[in-house]
Amino acid sequence: MKTAYLVRLVMKLKKLSAALLATAAVSMTGVSMAYVEIVSVRNEPVEPIQPAKITDPQLVKLGAMLFFEPRLSKSGFISCNSCHNLSRGGSDNLVTSIGHNWQQGPINSPTVLNSSLNMAQFWDGRAADLKEQAAGPISNPGEMAFTHELAVEVLQSIPGYTTEFYRAFGTDRITIDMVTDAIAAFEETLTTPHSPFDKWLAGDDDALTATELRGWNLFKTSGCVACHNGAALGGNSFQRMGLVEPYQTTNEAEGRSAVTGADADRFNFKVPTLRNVELTYPYFHDGGADTLAEAVDIMGRLQLGKRYTPDENAAIVAFLRTLTGEQPRIVMPILPPSSDATPRPRPFDD
Ligand code: HEC
Ligand code: HEC
Helix, strand or coil, rough: HHHHHHHHHHHHHHHHHHHHHHHHHHHHHHHHHHHHCCCCCCCCCCCHHHHHCCCCCCHHHHHHHCCCCHHHHHCCCCCCCHHCCCCCCCCCCCCCCCEEEEEEECCCCCCCCCCHHHHCCCCCCEEECCHHHHHHHHEEEEEEECHHHHHHHHHHHHHHHHHHHCCCCCCCCCCCHHHHHHHHHHHHCCCCCCCCHHHHHHHHHHHHHHHHHHHHHHHHHHCHHHHCCCCCCCCCCCECCCCCCCCCCCCCCCCCHHCCCCCHHHHHHEEECCCCCCCCCCCCCCCCCCCCCCCEHHHHHHHHCCCCCHHHHHHHHHHHHHHCCCCCCCCCCCCCCCCCCCCCCCCCCC
C-alpha cells in the first residue's frame, strides 16, 4: 500500500515538473518559435498556415511514440509512419500503399501534414476527425491488420508505455480511446508554416518570383481556387472528379457515395490539400498522375474545360511548389522495449 502510494506521489511530482519544464520551454521560445500568429496582409482566398500550438506536450510526446510504433501492427513492422512518412511529406509516394503481408492497398495515401485542417478525414470523408480516423488503420486487415484489444494489450505489457500513459492521462489503464487521443494530438502539431507563398501572403513581395506569381494569378482566374481554397487550399469540400470530362481510372473507389449512399455523390472526393504538394506525388485518389505537370493538365481539362499552354502549365506548377512549408522537425522517438509478457509480432501470418 505504502509503496504504491509513494510511487503515485513520485509520478505526480514528475508529471508536475515535466509540465513546468514544458511551460518554461514554450515560454522561453515563445517569441521566436512557439506561437506567433501569421497574418495575411493581402485580400486573397487563401490564408497562411499557422505554427502548431502545443497545449499538452506530454500527450503530444506520447502521440509521437505511437505514430512511430510498429507494434500497433500484427507484423510488428508497420507504423503510421510507414505510409505517412514524415521524411517524405507525410505520404509514401506510392500509387497505392502497401499493407500487411505486402497487400496492395486500394487507394493513394494522403498526407498527414496539416490534416487537422480537413473538414473530415479520408478521401470519402468517412471519419469525422483525426481521433476517429486513427482507430481505422490499426484494425484494418489491409493495413496494420491488428485488433484494438491486442494493440492495447501490447502497450499495457510494456512498462515504458504505462509510465507514459500515466503521465499523459493520470491513469495507466490503457484504452484505445487514449491511444487515438494521443495520436490525434501529435497529428495536430504537423503543420507546415512559412512556405514562400505564406511569406508572400504575410507581405514579403520578394517571396515569389514573377513566374510563381503568374501561376497564382492563373490558378485564381481560371477557377482552380473555387475548389482549392482556405488555408489548406483544399480539405473543405467534396467535389466531383471529372466535372467537365469524365476521369478514366481502373480504381474502384466510388468516393463520397460510399458514405452517403446517394447516387449524386458518386465520384465526389474530398478536395485534397495542395500544401506541400510537390512532396506528395503521385497524385489523385488512384495515384494516376506521376507529376505535377500531369496533374495540372488533367485538372484543367477535366474540372474546368481548359487546355493550358506549356508556359501556363509551368507557371502553375511553379506556384504549387511555393506551397511547400517548413516540415515538422521531429526527434525520432526512442520506443521502450517489449517485456517478457508482450505478445510477439506475427509478420508472416495472413
Ligand atoms: C498501410 C498504409 C497505411 C498505414 C499503416 C496507415 N495509413 Fe493512414 N492512410 C492510408 C491510406 C491509403 C489512406 C486513405 C484511405 C481512404 O481515404 O480511404 C489514409 C488516410 C489517413 C488519414 C486521412 C488524411 C486525409 O486527408 O483524409 C490520416 C489522418 C491518416 N491516414 C493517419 C494515419 C494514422 C494516425 C495511422 C496509424 C495509426 C495510419 N494513418 C496508418 C494508409 C495508411
Ligand atoms: C471542381 C473542383 C475542382 C477544381 C475546379 C480543381 N480541382 Fe484540383 N482537385 C479536385 C478534386 C476533387 C481532387 C481529387 C480528385 C481525385 O483524387 O480523384 C483534386 C486534386 C488535385 C490535385 C492532386 C492533389 C493530390 O494530392 O492528389 C492537384 C495538384 C490539383 N487538384 C490541382 C488543381 C489545379 C491546378 C486546378 C486548376 C487547373 C484544380 N485543381 C481545379 C477538385 C478541383
